[in-house]
Amino acid sequence: MSERDDTRAARAVLDEVNLAHGTRFRLLRRFDDGVQSGAWLLDGEDGRRAVLKWSPSRSWAGQIERAAGAVAKVRDAGYPTPEWLAVGTGTGGFGYQVQASVPGRSPDRVGAEEARLLVGLLETHTGLDPDPRRDWSRFVAEQMSGHPDGLRRQAAATGTAGRELVGVCAQLLAAYGPVALPTGDLVHGDFRPGNILLDAGRVSGVVDIEALGSGTRAFDYATLLSAEDLTPEAVRTLSDAGTRVAGPGVPAYCFVQVALDLTVFVHRHRLERGIRNLSTLAERAALLLSRAP
Known part of the structure; x- marks a missing residue:
């Protein structure tokens, strides 16, 4: 998928997210090099940042929705994974989730x-x-x-x-x-x-x-x-x-x-x-x- 098509697909998914959940997230940029799905930085109307993850594999949509409950469970136990703000499956069958953006970066090297x-x-x-x-x-x-x-x-x-x-x-x-x-x-x-x-x-x-x-x-x-x-x-x-x-x-x-x-x-x-x-x-x-x- 070309960069332009990739962006167009992400915008389409985000439009469905906003419609389904009554949100007004705005797509900023893709900030990873994921192979199976992309991570996109979002801007909320309150100025807070979030991250859109969606999968082009329709077979993965059910697992994304299933994972929401498990994510909430481990977060309640204090596990440091970001809160999921929205989760669902779009009309095209693509699963998505929007999570809170947290500070930090991945280590370039593990010492x-x-x-x-x-x-x-x-x-x-x-x-x-x-x-x-x-x-x-x-x-x-x-x-x-x-x-x-x-x-x-x-x-x-x-x-x-x-x-x-x-x-x-x-x-x-x-x-x-x-x-x-x-x-x-x-x-x-x-x-x-x-x-x-x-x-x-x-x-x-x-x-x-x-x-x-x-x-x-x-x-x-x-x-x-x-x-x-x-x-x-x-x-x-x-x-x-x-x-x-x-x-x-x-x-x-x-x-x-x-x-x-x-x-x-x-x-x-x-x-x-x-x-x-x-x-x-x-x-x-x-x-x-x-x-x-």
Whole structure:
């Protein structure tokens, strides 16, 4: 979609938002480089800023609406994700949500201090359990026990780096055998540095949370470990913290799911930076393998 068409689509969605909710938000600009949906800065009639998120995938609309209740639940528990001001599905079948704008910016690089903040945040996921019917632990278990070959084949078909990663991941799965994944925690589902806002030495916001559910917070640790710009000290800190959740096998299993799925995703969308990061994923998988009994 061209930039002009992208803006036109966002304006159309916002027109429906304003009509459905009696609001008067004004579109300012897109301020992310999201692949699956855009984030657009809005100006309200009271001068306060907000953010419009909408998805061009009609199949995702139901999840956006479903997530609203879970977002309210975790916010009531003190979790720092912005308030959702409006949520719904437009006449074209596209899901949307408007959230409050909060101060802060995503870290360009996660070092020791950022890792400490993120571990502190991830530990607040413990027992939060926002949506037991959307269980990320069950999803990972099904992928790794019932359908792992399909994801492995797709990842291996992406090229040499993909095949090398699949090889290390296969060793990682074999090293631990069947693993029972705990549940009952909040799982963000895409817990990456780009979805975390920091301000004045604290986490000011957690965004892009539409996929949230229940499961084990080890999945979010594994997702964070797949990020590109982590210092070696940050990798050790996050890996150690993930292991403390339920032993080394749980984050290892979660990392295999995250890494293989990410490999397929970046190739499908031709994301060159992500494709270049596949060697880093293999290195992180090898690190987890080194901790196997």
